[in-house]
Amino acid sequence: MKIIIVGAGEVGFHIAQRLSGENQDVVLIDKDPDKVNFINEELDVQAIVGSGTSPGMLRNSGIAEADMLIAATDSDEVNLIACVLARQLSSYTIKVARLRNPEYLEMKDLLGQEALGIDHIINPESVMVDTIQSLMSVPGASDVIDFVEGRVKLIGLAIHEGSPLAGRKLMTLGNDAGRLLVGAIVRGDQVVIPSGADTIQADDLIYVVSRSDDLHNILHSLGIRDEPLRRVIIVGGGQTGRGLARALDGRKISTKLIDRDPQRCADLAQSLGKVLVINGDGTDRDLLVEESIENVDFLVAITGDEESNVLISLLARGLGARKTITRVNKLSYIPLVSSIGLQSIVSSRLSAIRAILQHIRRGKIISVAPLKGEHAEAIEAEALSTSDIVNVPLSKIKFPKGTLVGAIVRGDEIIIPRGDSIIYDKDRLIIFVLRKAIPKLEKLLTVKLDYF
Amino acid sequence: MHVKPLLNFLGILVLVLGLSMAMPLAVSLYYGEGDAGAFLISSAAALIPGLALFLLTRRHGRPALGHRDGVAIVTFGWITAGLVGTLPYLISGSIPGLTNAYFESISGFTTTGASILSEIEGLPKGILLWRSLTQWFGGMGIIVLSVAILPFLGIGGMQLYKAEVPSPVVDKLKPRISDTAKTLWKVYVLITFLEILLLLAGGMSLFESACHAFATLPTGGFSPKNASIAHYDSAYFDGVVLVFMLLAGINFSLHYRMIKGDPVSWFVDPEFRVFMGLFAFFTLTVTLDVYGSIYESVIEAFRFASFQVGSILTTTGFATADFDTWPAYSRLVLLLSMFLGGMAGSTGGGMKIMRVLLLVKHAYREVFRFIHPRAVTQVKLGRKTVPDEVLSSIWGFFLLFTGLFIVASFAMAALGLDLITAFSSVAASIGNIGPGLAGVGPVRNYYDIPMAGKWILMFCMLLGRLEIYTVIVLMIPEYWKK
Numbered sequence: 062m063k064i065i066i067v068g069a070g071e072v073g074f075h076i077a078q079r080l081s082g083e084n085q086d087v088v089l090i091d092k093d094p095d096k097v098n099f100i101n102e103e104l105d106v107q108a109i110v111g112s113g114t115s116p117g118m119l120r121n122s123g124i125a126e127a128d129m130l131i132a133a134t135d136s137d138e139v140n141l142i143a144c145v146l147a148r149q150l151s152s153y154t155i156k157v158a159r160l161r162n163p164e165y166l167e168m169k170d171l172l173g174q175e176a177l178g179i180d181h182i183i184n185p186e187s188v189m190v191d192t193i194q195s196l197m198s199v200p201g202a203s204d205v206i207d208f209v210e211g212r213v214k215l216i217g218l219a220i221h222e223g224s225p226l227a228g229r230k231l232m233t234l235g236n237d238a239g240r241l242l243v244g245a246i247v248r249g250d251q252v253v254i255p256s257g258a259d260t261i262q263a264d265d266l267i268y269v270v271s272r273s274d275d276l277h278n279i280l281h282s283l284g285i286r287d288e289p290l291r292r293v294i295i296v297g298g299g300q301t302g303r304g305l306a307r308a309l310d311g312r313k314i315s316t317k318l319i320d321r322d323p324q325r326c327a328d329l330a331q332s333l334g335k336v337l338v339i340n341g342d343g344t345d346r347d348l349l350v351e352e353s354i355e356n357v358d359f360l361v362a363i364t365g366d367e368e369s370n371v372l373i374s375l376l377a378r379g380l381g382a383r384k385t386i387t388r389v390n391k392l393s394y395i396p397l398v399s400s401i402g403l404q405s406i407v408s409s410r411l412s413a414i415r416a417i418l419q420h421i422r423r424g425k426i427i428s429v430a431p432l433k434g435e436h437a438e439a440i441e442a443e444a445l446s447t448s449d450i451v452n453v454p455l456s457k458i459k460f461p462k463g464t465l466v467g468a469i470v471r472g473d474e475i476i477i478p479r480g481d482s483i484i485y486d487k488d489r490l491i492i493f494v495l496r497k498a499i500p501k502l503e504k505l506l507t508v509k510l511d512y513f
Numbered sequence: 514m515h516v517k518p519l520l521n522f523l524g525i526l527v528l529v530l531g532l533s534m535a536m537p538l539a540v541s542l543y544y545g546e547g548d549a550g551a552f553l554i555s556s557a558a559a560l561i562p563g564l565a566l567f568l569l570t571r572r573h574g575r576p577a578l579g580h581r582d583g584v585a586i587v588t589f590g591w592i593t594a595g596l597v598g599t600l601p602y603l604i605s606g607s608i609p610g611l612t613n614a615y616f617e618s619i620s621g622f623t624t625t626g627a628s629i630l631s632e633i634e635g636l637p638k639g640i641l642l643w644r645s646l647t648q649w650f651g652g653m654g655i656i657v658l659s660v661a662i663l664p665f666l667g668i669g670g671m672q673l674y675k676a677e678v679p680s681p682v683v684d685k686l687k688p689r690i691s692d693t694a695k696t697l698w699k700v701y702v703l704i705t706f707l708e709i710l711l712l713l714a715g716g717m718s719l720f721e722s723a724c725h726a727f728a729t730l731p732t733g734g735f736s737p738k739n740a741s742i743a744h745y746d747s748a749y750f751d752g753v754v755l756v757f758m759l760l761a762g763i764n765f766s767l768h769y770r771m772i773k774g775d776p777v778s779w780f781v782d783p784e785f786r787v788f789m790g791l792f793a794f795f796t797l798t799v800t801l802d803v804y805g806s807i808y809e810s811v812i813e814a815f816r817f818a819s820f821q822v823g824s825i826l827t828t829t830g831f832a833t834a835d836f837d838t839w840p841a842y843s844r845l846v847l848l849l850s851m852f853l854g855g856m857a858g859s860t861g862g863g864m865k866i867m868r869v870l871l872l873v874k875h876a877y878r879e880v881f882r883f884i885h886p887r888a889v890t891q892v893k894l895g896r897k898t899v900p901d902e903v904l905s906s907i908w909g910f911f912l913l914f915t916g917l918f919i920v921a922s923f924a925m926a927a928l929g930l931d932l933i934t935a936f937s938s939v940a941a942s943i944g945n946i947g948p949g950l951a952g953v954g955p956v957r958n959y960y961d962i963p964m965a966g967k968w969i970l971m972f973c974m975l976l977g978r979l980e981i982y983t984v985i986v987l988m989i990p991e992y993w994k995k
Contacts, residue, residue: 063688086688094900105671107688 062086062421063127065154067113067143068134069096071390072159072185072413076131079414080421081106083499088122113143119150129155131417137162141177148178157181157420159413161300181420185413189363190304192407193386197293197359199276200384201285203266203404206430208441208491209470214273215244215430215439215491218285219404222263225283232257242477244268244467244493245437250396252437254465254493266404268432268439270467270491272475290314292357294382296343296373297364298322298329301388301409305361306336317352319343343373346380355381363388363407374403426506427489437495439467442506446486449505456480463495464502515582517570522586523593524567526659530597531559536646537601540720541639548637551605558604559597581992583672584983587656591975594655595619598647607640612964619971621647622655623978624860626734626830626947627970629960633739638720641737645727651978652731652761652860653701654678661694670694676983680857681868681907684766700768701860705730708757715749729757732861734830734947741832741955748816751833755823762788762827762855783895784856784867791853791866795822795846802843807834818843826850828862830947837954844950848937851944852914862945862977864914868907870894875904913981918943921973928966938962942973 062085066073069091077100081087087106090113091097100108111118113132124130130147132140137160144156158179160166166187172179195205195214204217220227231243246253247266253259261267271279293309295302298320306329309316316336320326323340330338341348343364354360360377362370367389374385386405389398395406411431418438419429427441444451450458455466455478469476470489476482484490494502538552578586598618602608608617613629620627621644633641650658656677660670670690675683686693705726712722721737728735738744742754760768763785770778779785796819804814817834824831825847836847854863874892881890891898918939925935930952937949938959948955952962959967976984986992 081689084689086692088688098900101683101685102671105690107685 062129063088063123064129064131064421065090065119065122065124065127065147067091067130067132067140068159069093069100069108070133070135071410073131073133074100075392075410075414076133076417077106078104079418082496085421088127090118090122114139114146116146116150119143119146124151124154127151127154129157129421131157131159133159133413135161137165141172141179144179145177152178155180155420157183157417159183159185161186163187163304183413183416185409185416186300187304188412188416189301189388189407189409190308192412193301193305193361193363194308196386196405196407197290199280200288200290200358201280204268204432206439208428208439208468209475209489212273213270213468213470213475213491214276215268215270215467216276217247217266217268217404217432218283220261220263220265220267224263226261226267227263228260230258230260231255242270242467244270244439244465244491245432247432250436252432252495254437254463254495266399268493270477288358290358292353293317293359293361294319294349294352294354294357294377295361295363296320297362297370297388298325298338299363299365301363302361303329303332305363306333310334310336319348319352344369344376346376349377349380357382359384359386361386367391367394371398371401371403375401378402432493437493438499440490440492440494440502442490442492444484444486444488444490445506448507451484451486451488454481454483458505460505461498461501463498465493467491467493515578518578518582519586519589520566521570522659523590524563524565524570525663526590526593526655527559527563527597528567529655529659529662530594530650531556531563533646533650534559534601534643537639537643540642541637544638546637546639548601548605548607548639551601552639552643554604555600558600578672580672583676584986587673587676587979588975588984588987590656591619591622591979594622594651595971598622598643601640601643605637605640607636612967613960616959616967616971617644618647619974620947621645621733621735622651623945623974624648624651624731624733624828624862625942625945625974625977626728627942627953627959627974628735628947629958629967631739631958631960633737638737641724642720642727644735645724645733645737648731648733648735649705649727652733653698653765657694658698660691661698663691677979678858679860679862679865679978679980680764681865681871681903681910682857684764684858686766686769696769697765700765700772701730703772704757704760704768708753711753711757712750715747715753717745717750725754726757729754729829729831730761730860732758732761732827732829732855732859732945734824736831742820743833751816751820754831755820758823758827758829758831759792761829762823762859762861764856764858765860766858781895784870787870788856788866792822792826795826795850799839799843799846802840806840807838821847822850825946826853827855827859828944828946830941832948832955835954835956837950837956848940848950851937851940851946851949854944864911864944867894868910871899871904871907872911875908910981913985914943917973917976917981917985921969924969925966928963930962930966938966938970939973942970943977945974945977 064080064085065088066077067090069089077087077089081104089100089106089108090111092112094110097108097110124147132143134140140158144158147154147156156179160182166184195207199205199216202216203219206215243255245268246255292315295305295318298318306318310333317339318336319339319341321342326338326340354377360382362373364370370387374387377385387403389395389406390408390410398406415431419426430439466478468491469478469484534552534556541549541552595618599614602614602617608614616629654677656673660674674690686696708726708729709722724737767778767782799818799822800815803818804811808814820833821836852864853869854865855861857865857867878890878892921939922936925939933950934952938953941947941949953959
């Protein structure tokens with residue numbers, strides 16, 4: 062696949078890195094010669110100095126043969142123009158625009174296929190808000206990913222010393238609360254796609270698939286506290302903070318939003334209803350105590366400054382907040398931050414990558430979620446009648462090494478699969494896969510060529 | 514530096530070279546001159562340790578290769594390739610002694626074309642083809658070839674590619690580096706075929722056409738004939754070989770663009786214009802210089818002058834005349850051409866036209882600043898501004914190139930060679946040309962150079978082919994610090 066990316070900022074760089082690692086042909090366009098040089102040295106992609114809004118530049122970059130154009134600069138307008146030009150130059154190329162202005166997002170029809178020809182709009186900030194909300198929906202988990210319209214949840218559980226799961230072999234799991242399938246184990250910076258013989262160890266992060274309805278029972282049986290959400294403090298009133306506050310506004314949750322900038326606070330106070338906007342510094346211990354941090358279920362640290370976010374989360378932990386969610390952008394920081402006990406981490410880069418990846422995967426992929434540490438993904442896919450995987454028992458399918466079917470969803474039924482389970486046409490599958498096995502899995506999921 | 518990936522890569526390289534001996538093996542079986550056994554043994558002697566090395570170091574977890582790994586793999590890769598190249602010479606007994614065999618082999622891979630052989634035509638055809646083949650592999654680059662055929666190298670491939678490709682800036686033709694390498698090799702093979710066809714059309718045998726084409730495209734210069742191209746004494750062959758030498762001296766990215774349907778890409782390139790301008794100017798003045806003093810007719814003078822200027826400027830080293838007997842001006846032009854070399858991104862050696870051009874432009878800018886001290890000036894190539902880091906890297910290259918040339922010339926003189934032989938042998942080696950002047954002139958060879966001198970020249974060839982930095986960085990203690 063040939064993919065053109067406009068804009069070598071954080072998002073552009075990480076998507077390029079990810080895709081070039083999967084042996085896609087990536088061309089990256091940016092105005093800044095220093096960035097372009099750096100990327101040419103660092104990544105196996107073709108980086109060119111130029112403007113994504115120049116038709117000549119787009120043509121030179123080979124838009125005519127490109128399968129996809131991703132406009133990921135910081136400017137919505139540049140991204141829109143790049144997509145509009147791309148539509149004129151090559152109508153078959155799939156156009157993806159990163160847009161941040163909420164007004165554009167609310168009126169997707171204006172930008173869609175008919176009008177401007179943009180195929181997909183991605184917005185890392187709103188993906189991040191969704192991620193934070195799913196994390197809040199299961200307070201006991203350190204990672205929560207929704208599949209099949211939220212009916213199946215993939216949750217990441219941190220295993221502490223003394224947890225009932227520590228030291229147990231996977232095949233001995235499964236109890237009255239329903240079968241429990243561990244799809245991936247994150248151990249240090251390694252990801253294991255486990256078999257029944259693997260053992261869960263302390264300090265692992267395990268990914269478990271479960272029906273959303275059973276979740277409460279399962280967590281309860283594992284001894285994980287799972288109380289409803291009452292009080293939330295958000296630190297940082299940027300795009301994400303505002304979006305999150307708006308989402309929580311009106312629910313029966315007491316929400317406080319802290320930001321340093323008085324002007325921004327005034328804006329926020331005007332546009333938000335019940336949310337209490339506080340002008341102050343999130344790293345200020347007295348302020349947190351004053352706002353009764355000890356009773357808070359979630360402290361969400363999502364300022365633009367990741368070092369502050371880490372400090373605020375640690376401080377809140379120390380002061381008695383039950384859980385923290387920390388925004389960390391540098392992917393290389395994530396293992397470090399996890400190791401000091403901050404398990405729930407959101408990142409705009411991961412969110413952007415996640416949003417874009419699902420449009421790139423072949424086969425009928427419905428959504429894609431990268432697991433912590435970036436070495437593995439959970440994929441939701443639809444089984445196609447023409448592919449090799451339908452109508453045969455699972456044990457007969459030659460899945461590539463490093464993949465595991467975590468769940469089969471058929472209508473309302475959610476099946477945790479065994480070797481004799483059979484996948485039928487139109488079933489939804491949730492598959493855990495190591496990154497290096499992705500191309501082989503894609504091949505397996507896609508349609509066999511019919512012989513005429 | 515990661516040792517395991519290095520060994521793993523060397524294993525692959527040795528394997529590839531072992532496999533490539535199949536071609537001379539087939540030729541020697543066909544002609545039945547008794548060297549087939551030597552190729553069988555050489556091939557086995559390469560394949561077995563190559564395979565063992567590859568398998569033993571296979572599990573290295575593939576750490577991302579950095580700049581440091583890139584230069585080490587490339588330099589050691591070339592030294593190893595040189596060693597593998599000696600096997601057929603030693604086992605068949607064509608070239609006695611490790612020093613001589615290694616000289617012939619490294620001179621082949623670095624596309625220098627300096628030989629220690631005086632009686633070339635007596636050698637079996639398999640060996641002759643192997644000489645040309647080593648040049649052909651070395652021209653576009655054995656590492657670039659590996660990057661092209663081993664796509665899994667990924668980003669590590671970029672580091673290797675950069676360390677081997679003869680250009681101050683890397684031109685990515687395709688999004689992925691393995692595709693870029695593949696594209697360049699395709700263009701290279703295509704032009705090689707074209708030359709073989711044209712030589713065949715002039716009545717040269719298939720074997721000799723292939724040998725000459727394999728030595729022209731990499732600007733190598735090994736010929737299966739004692740007298741090189743002069744053997745045929747044919748204006749047609751002179752013309753064909755000259756055209757292909759010039760093609761080989763042009764940036765292969767430009768050839769690619771040309772083939773892709775951008776016919777003006779050659780002519781708008783500023784480096785190309787300078788290259789052709791220099792070729793035309795040198796040819797003209799050398800023609801005038803040798804007309805009357807050596808050749809009776811203008812046509813003859815032009816024919817030999819143009820061929821010799823083209824051969825030395827592109828650093829090929831084929832000969833149609835004994836230019837060592839030419840007047841001083843002509844010899845000086847040829848000696849100077851050894852330093853200039855072909856275009857960046859070509860298979861030619863020397864300092865490359867682009868570097869010289871940028872140095873001149875940079876010097877002009879400094880002078881210009883005397884007149885307009887507050888002018889904002891940039892060094893431009895075509896419409897592109899050349900960043901200052903590139904310029905300072907080129908100045909560093911220039912200093913190292915000339916510095917190493919001087920040191921090596923002193924060493925050669927200290928070994929007892931006469932003045933002109935001493936510095937022209939070093940110039941012909943570091944510039945990857947082949948024949949020099951006086952004792953190493955076009956009708957002589959390198960057999961009589963003392964053993965220590967041969968090793969110095971081999972080192973110069975490697976420095977020249979890998980463009981100094983890649984080799985010299987390994988000799989800096991800082992490199993080896995953990």
